[in-house]
Amino acid sequence: MTAYFGGCDVGSTTGKSVILKDGEIVADAIIKSRIDPEETARLVMADAVSKTGGIDRVEDIAYLVGTGYGRNEVPFANENISEITCHSVGAHFCDRKIRTIIDIGGQDVKAISVRDDGSVLEFAMNDKCAAGTGKFFEAMSRTFDMSIEDFSRLPLKANRLVPVTAQCSVFAETEVVSLISRKKPPADIAAGIHAAVAKRCYTLARRVGVRPKVTMTGGCAKNAGLMQALEKVLHSEVTRLDYDPQLVGALGAAVLAMRKCDR
Amino acid sequence: MSRVSETGFSGLLDLPLNRLVDKARDEGGRIIGYTCSYVPEPLISVDGLVPIRMRAPGVSGTPLADTYMSSVICSYTRSILEFALDGFYNELDGWVFTASCDHLRRLYDNLSYLENPPFNYMIDLPHKISEPAISWFHEELKLLAGALSADFGVDTGPDALRNAIAKLNSFNAILREIGEMRKEDTPPISGRDFHEIVAACASSPKYLLKDKICKYHESLKRNDGTDDYRARLMLVGSQLDDPEYISVIESVGGLVVADRCCLGSFPGLAHIECGTDPLRSLAEHYLAKTSCPRMMEEFDSRIENIIGIAREYRVDGIIIETMKFCDCWGVDSGLLVSALRDRNIPVLRLEREYSLSGEGQIRTRVQAFIESMGK
The missing domain is CATH 3.30.420.40 (ATPase, nucleotide binding domain)
Incomplete structure (x- = not known):
């Protein structure tokens, strides 16, 4: 079974999530941030998971990276990485130049x-x-x-x-x-x-x-x-960029999640 | 993320004048507050004088001080004035300042004007390290010694000074040994805890802490240490007396193994060589070793000193923390960043206020810094 990799960017204003499969973006979501960053993370991940067509639960994601100011609050995240690194990786993933x-x-x-x-x-x-x-x-x-x-x-x-x-x-x-x-x-x-x-x-x-x-x-x-x-x-x-710029941090997190498992 | 202190020294940092200061006063000690590393501590340690480095722990705004000092004065000096106006330092028997920067000079002025402490003394301080400058500073210290003798009736003669220097050297040698344990691959002490101890020692009568420090030192020798860190960091900057600042840095995987701060291990804990004229020795030591950006023509030696420490402690990167509106560090840090990058040493500059705030932002910056080093 092909693995899914996720990135969850819990920002101050919005929560964003991106899910990758075979190196391609298969689902993403943006929601308005709730007061509780953990709730934001749960909701935005559930939203993206529902769009994958392949998995039903966040737990089915092989590796999940949390980022954004609420990166420590992302449930099920395997690790958290700063949004600075994630935006860098995400933008570079979209355009290597x-x-x-x-x-x-x-x-x-x-x-x-x-x-x-x-x-x-x-x-x-x-x-x-x-x-x-x-x-x-x-x-x-x-x-x-x-x-x-x-x-x-x-x-x-x-x-x-x-x-x-x-x-x-x-x-x-x-x-x-x-x-x-x-x-x-x-x-x-x-x-x-x-x-x-x-x-x-x-x-x-x-x-x-x-x-x-x-x-x-x-x-x-x-x-x-x-x-x-x-x-x-x-x-x-x-x-x-060819991709929604608001999702670039979450995309970078998902790319880093994928790379973790490629190693 | 802050955590519960394990050193047993944290209770000494909660108040500007802690319980050991009260005890020293009860025993007849006269408490002298000071604010700068250029103040020669042994000279204000003689014959029952007790030097205490001034802090404003828990300060939550400086509305009164802002009335007298501009808001573009550094928040350390404003915080000290605020606490002075709040009466937190009423138990002090005196203050000793150096003319190290304009902000501290304004603190001295305002303190004189508003509080009129029983003893408030300003030592002039040359901006160069040269033979004439040392002689000048030596003369300044003679004047301070005379003022202390006149006001407190204390003996500031050569034997008293020699004794004070020996005691400080003996005390600092223990702290230095603790600091040097941080060279190990698995340091037995975190940067936060080390800083807590150094700050507690500067805020307390040292003779009342020596046994505790010795015991703590012994306990560290039995500690296996930690390898639970992603990067070894050095902290460079000015007045930092809140260990929680370092705790925030260490919460994202950095381990502060070396420092060059006003209240840190370098150069504050250096051994003082005592010659035939101890006052002259103090002038030489404090002028030459303090390594503050206020000094002219010393940038090269300052950067070499920082790089030397970084290599000795095998640091992966350097964090330069500068207090907002600090003229000396504000100018120097830009040059330091460039000089360190030229030598391929990763460096992060963080601007801060005296009291800890914006922990989330500090965490994000430090985490990104560590990640950018590939750690």
Whole structure:
């Protein structure tokens, strides 16, 4: 019987899981994180397992790697590996030419420099501040009274950029309310917000060195406006992976699980 | 993840002035607080003086201190001022500072202004290690010796100093031997526990701890040690007096086998050579051995020192922990990272506050660092 390998990424905002069989992705799942990380892990793994068509229980997975902030809480996990390593391996699995990753999750931002073999050469993380993370974008979209998906596309309609100076999520909200009341076009303000976040990512990425190919992972990599802003500050293309960027950490965990058993 | 201490010393770190300090006071000792490794401990150990390294364990914010010191002053100095304003150090008989950095100088200023301690002394400190600088520092120590004699009526003469140096050397020799056990493949003591002991010794009257340390040392000789670790690490940085910080690092498989911190084994436990003029010997020792980034033109010797220790203790990687807004380490750490990487030594830089926070983030960074080394 062919073995199944799993990766479970328990993040602050979402839980993600990926299951591999014969080196191919056979199932994946994303759910909103519950308060209890263990519950998140159970639910998201059960969701993915139900999609495999081959196994019925998480226990049937030959090797499971937990990752993300709740990596210690993944039931049935054979081991846990940091999300930094998992994003590196996951992105490299998708595209072997990736050398720089900017991972923007729900509550943190990471820049990762990747070795030729997909392992981590160097990394940098944001500090305790939520500026520029998924939470920041959630707060901003609430200020604009639109869904996060609509907000992420809003900068694409901008004619010019209204600079937003505040990096703090709280102060940025105040500044944006003030700009809206001054009748600045929402799309231009949104462009300013995304540009500010992109600059912050760029600063982080420079600490590890920006080498092509560059990609974005994490939930915020689905933000088209941010992707565009990042390409502008980097002066280079940001590679869109063929796989859901939000699942790259879980994918890396599953790949590492598979490699454990290949040895 | 923190765990229950097994050393038996943890109870000495819960309070800024522990029960042994109270005991020393009851026995007639005069307690002198100090905050920097450049303060020559033997000079404030003579004739019933008891040196205690100042800590602010459990500090949970510095609202009062922030009123007087800018929030871009390091959190160690702000925490000490906060505790001083809260009255935690009221039992001290005096303070001795060195002008080692601007932040500690502001602590001294604010302490004088706000609390007016009975004895509050600042030693000037040259920024170079040279013959004239040692002579200058020697003169500074003479002035401190005079002030101590005048205020406390203590004997700071050569024999008293020789005796104090011998006692400290004898005490530190035991700690050094414990520290050197960490060179083994299966060290009998974790980095966390070693740090707990060093911090407890700095926070307590040493004469009341010596028997306990000796017994602990003997017990370690019978300990088989542990090979349950993924990577041997060295910790480099400034003021670190909370063993739980190291516990977090070790919870993801690192074992801190060597350190170069203000309260660590290097250079704080080095043997003091005592010549014909003990005060001069102290000036030479403390100026030359303390190895702080505040010193000019000493980067090369500092990096060689760190690399030498790393090799001696066979470390896999080095973690540089710097306190936010620390001018000296903030500048030096960038250069250190580059210099260590140039020599293919894996290095991780962690910025932190004085009190432990963001354990999850520390864990993620250290785990990724260990994984990046292929461990």
